[in-house]
Amino acid sequence: MSIILKNVMKTYKSGEVETHALKGVSLEIKEGEFIVILGPSGSGKSTLLNVISGLDTPTSGVIMYKDTELTKLSEDKLTEFRRNHLGFVFQQYNLLQNLTALENVQMGSDIGKAPLDPEDILAKVGLKDQMHKYPYQLSGGEQQRVSVARSVAKNPEILFCDEPTGSLDEETSKQVLRVIEDLNRDLKTTMVVITHNPGIGAMADRVIKMNSGKIEEIIENKDKISAGQIQWG
Ligand code: ADP
Ligand code: MG
Numbered sequence: 001m002s003i004i005l006k007n008v009m010k011t012y013k014s015g016e017v018e019t020h021a022l023k024g025v026s027l028e029i030k031e032g033e034f035i036v037i038l039g040p041s042g043s044g045k046s047t048l049l050n051v052i053s054g055l056d057t058p059t060s061g062v063i064m065y066k067d068t069e070l071t072k073l074s075e076d077k078l079t080e081f082r083r084n085h086l087g088f089v090f091q092q093y094n095l096l097q098n099l100t101a102l103e104n105v106q107m108g109s110d111i112g113k114a115p116l117d118p119e120d121i122l123a124k125v126g127l128k129d130q131m132h133k134y135p136y137q138l139s140g141g142e143q144q145r146v147s148v149a150r151s152v153a154k155n156p157e158i159l160f161c162d163e164p165t166g167s168l169d170e171e172t173s174k175q176v177l178r179v180i181e182d183l184n185r186d187l188k189t190t191m192v193v194i195t196h197n198p199g200i201g202a203m204a205d206r207v208i209k210m211n212s213g214k215i216e217e218i219i220e221n222k223d224k225i226s227a228g229q230i231q232w233g
Contacts, residue, residue: 001066001085001157001190003029003052008061010047021047022058023213031157034184034191034224036201039210045194046162048210052192053086053160054078083111087156087189091166093147095135101146102131105153112154116187121149124186125179141172148179158190159183165195170232177203177227199230 010022021044029035029052037045050056052063054070063070065085073081095104105122109115122131125145135143144164152159161180165173181203184191193200201207203226207219 002031003027003158003190004062004064005052006062006064008048008051008058008063010044010051010056011059020213022051024061025213025215027208027215027218029190029192032184032188032190034181034203034205035193035208036204036206037192037194037208037210038196038198038201039216041196042212043210044213045210049160049162049192049194053088053158054082055088083154084113085157087151087154087159089144089148089151089159089161089164091163093135093140093143095143095146095150097135100132100134101127101138101142101149104135104146105131105150108150108153110154112156114155116153116155118149118153121153122146124182125149126175139172141168141175144168144172144176145179148176148183152183152187152189155187156189158192161191161193163194163196165197165200173197173232174227174230177230181227197232199232200227202230203227 005025005027008022008025012019012021025048039045051058101122102118105118109118122128125148127142127145165176180191183189203224204221207221208215209217
């Protein structure tokens with residue numbers, strides 16, 4: 001499913017203060033694409049991801065998923081659309097602490113229409129031997145891989161990731177990025193990944209550079225590299 005944004009704007013109002021977080025963003029994301037969104041803090045990256053994925057409503061503009069105009073859906077239909085088609089990974093892992101890795105991933109697969117096998121997905125993220133462990137028994141990188149596995153278990157068409165490696169060290173970040181990369185290649189999941197790290201952009205098909213609420217530049221990345229080759233810093 002391709003996504004088209006036309007002149008999307010978002011203004012936050014708190015009291016007298018208005019923040020123009022998105023000042024007219026137009027963009028097309030193709031099916032199966034790996035998009036990385038880069039840009040300084042406060043440039044509108046999270047706001048962009050939140051309005052594309054229906055977590056938040058734009059102040060104006062159009063967001064189309066194939067023939068579905070997201071901004072015209074009722075709240076119920078939007079919830080259903082998001083459940084059926086979209087997945088999310090955030091910086092905080094948000095795993096349920098009283099469930100094992102496998103049980104967490106099973107919860108994710110339960111909400112899918114054509115879910116993937118939880119054990120297969122855990123094997124894919126390299127945690128087959130650890131699937132009966134509880135979150136506290138896993139390292140940060142392992143927990144984030146469980147979290148990615150849980151998000152993809154329902155087999156979303158598009159996975160949105162907001163700084164998925166933000167709290168991880170270099171080596172564990174690479175492990176998590178490799179998983180995202182593999183899923184994009186093997187399952188053809190469209191990836192929209194926000195990061196602070198310019199190196200990660202090298203993995204993408206296209207890099208969207210945000211600056212003060214606008215797209216500053218779109219870089220077509222013909223020389224895509226793998227997460228394993230990323231130069232950090
Ligand atoms: P980024 O993710 O690139 O750091 P954000 O999209 O979070 O940027 O924020 C863009 C701008 O919108 C910033 O100036 C931020 O302070 C403001 N902003 C974000 N969320 C809210 C909100 N809920 N209410 C008011 N202002 C917000
Ligand atoms: Mg952000």
